Amino acid sequence: MKCPLCGEKTRVRDCREFRDSFKRYRECLVCLTRFVTYEKVDFETLWEVEK
Numbered sequence: 001m002k003c004p005l006c007g008e009k010t011r012v013r014d015c016r017e018f019r020d021s022f023k024r025y026r027e028c029l030v031c032l033t034r035f036v037t038y039e040k041v042d043f044e045t046l047w048e049v050e051k
């Protein structure tokens, strides 16, 4: 999964089930922006920047 801001790699800090998908807490290795993604197998990933 690439960072939507700079396109570099992200790492997963935490992952937990969220309704019918997975909620993953991610952090970009380069710009250090933190995101939350909601990932479904057959649905596009939603990105949300942590405030």
Ligand SMILES: [Zn+2]
Pocket: 003, 004, 005, 006, 007, 008, 028, 029, 030, 031, 032, 033
């Ligand atoms: Zn980045």
